[in-house]
Amino acid sequence: MATERPAKLRVFSLNCWGIRFLSQCCAQRYEMIAELLDREQHDVALLQEVWSEKDFLFLKNKLSSSHPHTHYFKSGVIGSGLAVFSKHRIQDALLYQYSLNGYPYMLCHGDWFGGKAVGLVIVDMFGLKAHVYVTHLHAEYSRARDEYLPHRIVQSWELLQFVRHTSCGAGMVILGGDLNMHPQDLGNRLIRAHTGLRDCYTEAATFDGCEDGHTLIADNHFTKKQDLVPFEKGIRIDYILMKGSKRVNVKCESLSTTKGSVADKPFPYSDHESLTAELALIQSEDNRQHGVRNTECSDTVVPVSEQMDVVSEARAVIKEGLCQTEVLQAKAMCLIGGGLLLLLLLLAMAFLPCLCSGGHFSFTTVGFLGAVCMIVLLSGALLYLFFATHIKVLKETEDQMKLTSNYLQTKLSWHSVSESSSSDGSLEHQPFKREE
Amino acid sequence: MATERPAKLRVFSLNCWGIRFLSQCCAQRYEMIAELLDREQHDVALLQEVWSEKDFLFLKNKLSSSHPHTHYFKSGVIGSGLAVFSKHRIQDALLYQYSLNGYPYMLCHGDWFGGKAVGLVIVDMFGLKAHVYVTHLHAEYSRARDEYLPHRIVQSWELLQFVRHTSCGAGMVILGGDLNMHPQDLGNRLIRAHTGLRDCYTEAATFDGCEDGHTLIADNHFTKKQDLVPFEKGIRIDYILMKGSKRVNVKCESLSTTKGSVADKPFPYSDHESLTAELALIQSEDNRQHGVRNTECSDTVVPVSEQMDVVSEARAVIKEGLCQTEVLQAKAMCLIGGGLLLLLLLLAMAFLPCLCSGGHFSFTTVGFLGAVCMIVLLSGALLYLFFATHIKVLKETEDQMKLTSNYLQTKLSWHSVSESSSSDGSLEHQPFKREE
Numbered sequence: 001m002a003t004e005r006p007a008k009l010r011v012f013s014l015n016c017w018g019i020r021f022l023s024q025c026c027a028q029r030y031e032m033i034a035e036l037l038d039r040e041q042h043d044v045a046l047l048q049e050v051w052s053e054k055d056f057l058f059l060k061n062k063l064s065s066s067h068p069h070t071h072y073f074k075s076g077v078i079g080s081g082l083a084v085f086s087k088h089r090i091q092d093a094l095l096y097q098y099s100l101n102g103y104p105y106m107l108c109h110g111d112w113f114g115g116k117a118v119g120l121v122i123v124d125m126f127g128l129k130a131h132v133y134v135t136h137l138h139a140e141y142s143r144a145r146d147e148y149l150p151h152r153i154v155q156s157w158e159l160l161q162f163v164r165h166t167s168c169g170a171g172m173v174i175l176g177g178d179l180n181m182h183p184q185d186l187g188n189r190l191i192r193a194h195t196g197l198r199d200c201y202t203e204a205a206t207f208d209g210c211e212d213g214h215t216l217i218a219d220n221h222f223t224k225k226q227d228l229v230p231f232e233k234g235i236r237i238d239y240i241l242m243k244g245s246k247r248v249n250v251k252c253e254s255l256s257t258t259k260g261s262v263a264d265k266p267f268p269y270s271d272h273e274s275l276t277a278e279l280a281l282i283q284s285e286d287n288r289q290h291g292v293r294n295t296e297c298s299d300t301v302v303p304v305s306e307q308m309d310v311v312s313e314a315r316a317v318i319k320e321g322l323c324q325t326e327v328l329q330a331k332a333m334c335l336i337g338g339g340l341l342l343l344l345l346l347l348a349m350a351f352l353p354c355l356c357s358g359g360h361f362s363f364t365t366v367g368f369l370g371a372v373c374m375i376v377l378l379s380g381a382l383l384y385l386f387f388a389t390h391i392k393v394l395k396e397t398e399d400q401m402k403l404t405s406n407y408l409q410t411k412l413s414w415h416s417v418s419e420s421s422s423s424d425g426s427l428e429h430q431p432f433k434r435e436e
Numbered sequence: 437m438a439t440e441r442p443a444k445l446r447v448f449s450l451n452c453w454g455i456r457f458l459s460q461c462c463a464q465r466y467e468m469i470a471e472l473l474d475r476e477q478h479d480v481a482l483l484q485e486v487w488s489e490k491d492f493l494f495l496k497n498k499l500s501s502s503h504p505h506t507h508y509f510k511s512g513v514i515g516s517g518l519a520v521f522s523k524h525r526i527q528d529a530l531l532y533q534y535s536l537n538g539y540p541y542m543l544c545h546g547d548w549f550g551g552k553a554v555g556l557v558i559v560d561m562f563g564l565k566a567h568v569y570v571t572h573l574h575a576e577y578s579r580a581r582d583e584y585l586p587h588r589i590v591q592s593w594e595l596l597q598f599v600r601h602t603s604c605g606a607g608m609v610i611l612g613g614d615l616n617m618h619p620q621d622l623g624n625r626l627i628r629a630h631t632g633l634r635d636c637y638t639e640a641a642t643f644d645g646c647e648d649g650h651t652l653i654a655d656n657h658f659t660k661k662q663d664l665v666p667f668e669k670g671i672r673i674d675y676i677l678m679k680g681s682k683r684v685n686v687k688c689e690s691l692s693t694t695k696g697s698v699a700d701k702p703f704p705y706s707d708h709e710s711l712t713a714e715l716a717l718i719q720s721e722d723n724r725q726h727g728v729r730n731t732e733c734s735d736t737v738v739p740v741s742e743q744m745d746v747v748s749e750a751r752a753v754i755k756e757g758l759c760q761t762e763v764l765q766a767k768a769m770c771l772i773g774g775g776l777l778l779l780l781l782l783l784a785m786a787f788l789p790c791l792c793s794g795g796h797f798s799f800t801t802v803g804f805l806g807a808v809c810m811i812v813l814l815s816g817a818l819l820y821l822f823f824a825t826h827i828k829v830l831k832e833t834e835d836q837m838k839l840t841s842n843y844l845q846t847k848l849s850w851h852s853v854s855e856s857s858s859s860d861g862s863l864e865h866q867p868f869k870r871e872e
Binding site: 071072073074075076077078079089090091092093094095096097099115120161162165166168169346349350366367368369370371372373374375378382385388389392393395396399400403404407410 | 507508509510511512513514515525526527528529530531532533535551556597598601602604605782785786802803804805806807808809810811814818821824825828829831832835836839840843846
């Protein structure tokens with residue numbers, strides 16, 4: 001039954017910090033999270049860092065009546081950590097694993113093992129197809145010297161491309177997750193400019209939560225204070241973004257965050273604060289008047305010049321990332337060279353016994369040298385191949401950005417020349433015609 | 437200018453077999469391919485196995501006037517091998533690298549290094565947005581004992597999901613490439629049933645080419661006869677698939693293949709035959725009458741029961757693949773165990789010199805043992821991690837297939853109960869409503 005009253009939709013997002021045996025009070029916090037979700041009955045809950053499938057299954061079991069529809073996205077060595085719990089039926093799911101995601105040898109950072117990705121679930125909601133995305137981008141370990149910036153920009157690009165190209169038939173689009181970027185960081189601007197997604201924090205009619213919408217705050221029991229420097233008060237890196245379609249307008253009526261401590265509980269839900277957005281879905285005039293049943297693709301309303309500027313900025317970062325990676329690949333070559341030298345030395349010791357006649361070399365030394373030689377050679381070869389794939393990814397991203405730039409440039413000139421009726425300057429609106 | 441006359445579109449696809457220094461007559465064949473494309477002036481040429489960027493640049497240079505718009509998709513260690521040459525402007529490109537693609541230690545097969553993927557370019561053509569996909573799936577090395585079947589089924593699933601979810605706003609959809617599957621193979625049926633794409637070979641009004649549309653034939657100078665056993669006459673593994681939209685009907689007027697030899701040339705273009713499809717684009721009645729300017733998402737017209745059957749078949753293959761991979765992971769564990777035993781032996785030799793007192797062990801032996809120990813340990817650990825990611829991918833694919841099955845089941849029961857006006861039983865066509 002069509003209605004004039006707006007439908008309401010509550011969306012929840014939380015980075016659960018669920019590293020078994022490493023994250024503090026993990027099991028107790030999952031109990032608290034399950035209790036919260038069961039009580040609050042959000043329409044959709046988007047969770048990140050649910051690293052263990054056992055914890056996902058615990059939540060699934062606890063939420064079987066409040067959120068009977070779930071999907072747990074599996075990728076990488078230990079998983080993507082992404083999970084969706086929904087009151088409404090999930091019709092389909094799709095996963096896109098980011099092509100660049102840190103280095104396997106950075107064990108202390110560990111992002112590489114997580115197989116970071118963006119997951120899409122298509123949810124039947126109020127007779128609409130809602131495209132709901134959940135994601136978690138690579139962490140920023142040092143703002144001053146951020147070696148992962150190109151990785152995060154590649155991920156932002158892949159995320160926006162994935163959202164743009166898979167949300168065409170959507171009745172509405174929701175993206176939630178830990179973007180690991182401040183609101184005005186390049187990647188964030190890139191995503192907003194090229195998808196047309198709007199930030200619930202800036203759009204919300206009312207807000208109740210931490211100052212400036214921070215989701216990583218000093219007042220959180222689990223937060224390491226040094227992670228916040230130089231933003232002592234906190235940072236905002238978790239988001240719920242949204243947009244409607246030609247069929248439905250989406251408005252954010254309210255946004256709230258947790259504020260560190262939880263009433264009657266000894267500790268917070270996570271080291272991140274959770275977000276809850278209340279969205280109102282209003283049938284658009286177009287839809288009412290013309291009874292449009294399927295939604296149509298709509299271009300973003302962000303000015304083309306702004307889109308171009310942000311792509312140019314991103315291209316510069318990708319080019320710098322390419323140089324960095326070429327240096328790393330050269331170092332891998334040096335490692336292979338070192339391994340080969342060591343191998344030569346070992347062969348010389350084997351075939352020129354005079355070298356060892358002094359008895360200076362024990363069995364242990366030679367065994368150790370053999371082992372080291374193989375480690376160096378194998379590591380060098382693997383790293384060389386690894387950086388070769390990184391270079392391919394960076395070049396592909398740069399090529400795609402270049403295509404987009406060129407297209408936007410054409411759009412801009414076409415728009416300024418033709419003063420067409422199409423307000424967004426889209427080239428697709430030419431009539432279907434035969435070319436000779 | 438809208439017209440009643442159908443617009444014509446010529447699409448070309450060829451697996452170029454472009455392995456520098458390994459494929460026979462590679463440089464000469466690229467000369468021939470460039471000459472062919474320049475002469476034939478297809479609207480879009482989809483190439484696979486252009487492994488070297490130098491060869492792509494050679495083609496790009498040669499075709500700068502006939503096909504000024506190009507994209508070369510970069511992924512994996514040596515690239516995806518996929519390239520698109522277009523007479524019409526490429527507006528955007530997107531790449532999806534398949535999650536499962538063979539094993540890095542199968543050097544003789546080498547698929548893993550290629551970073552197999554599906555590439556999408558959005559081409560402005562006759563005022564329409566054509567979504568053009570090019571892909572190359574994992575090869576089948578033995579039909580009787582096909583250890584890569586689960587890989588190819590995962591790739592087919594990812595391909596169909598990518599096409600379904602990114603083609604929603606398309607005016608028409610074209611997919612070309614080397615699917616490495618016979619026409620009635622499971623993966624092929626899966627793709628056709630779930631995307632609604634139609635095979636140009638079966639749809640073409642006229643056909644001129646090898647018997648049964650074969651693209652790998654015994655008469656080709658470069659084909660190894662043993663690759664064709666037990667299909668001595670040839671096999672059809674290269675395809676051009678297509679579908680229209682609510683705006684445009686697409687019909688295949690003719691399809692042709694090369695037939696091995698090339699007039700006035702000493703050898704064929706490749707070890708595969710090329711395909712050329714001539715498509716007619718006819719403005720649909722809907723579009724003429726209502727002036728629909730954007731295309732809408734359309735479900736496939738394949739019966740739901742057929743879609744369900746083929747997904748069930750695919751799920752069985754994925755489950756078998758999961759068992760196989762778990763066995764491989766167990767073997768990797770054994771390798772780690774073996775490495776640890778060897779390490780113990782070496783430590784015993786170092787700290788219990790009596791073991792070596794007989795002088796049976798030379799420096800060479802001990803150095804060699806140390807090296808072997810490290811190779812075994814490292815390989816075991818890497819393989820364990822590698823198979824862990826495979827298991828994640830297989831489980832994710834199975835979960836997605838299960839979701840699709842459930843959705844199709846609901847669609848089927850809904851359709852049989854409601855006898856709704858919607859001919860495809862889609863659930864999305866309910867009115868936008870508020871749920872209490």
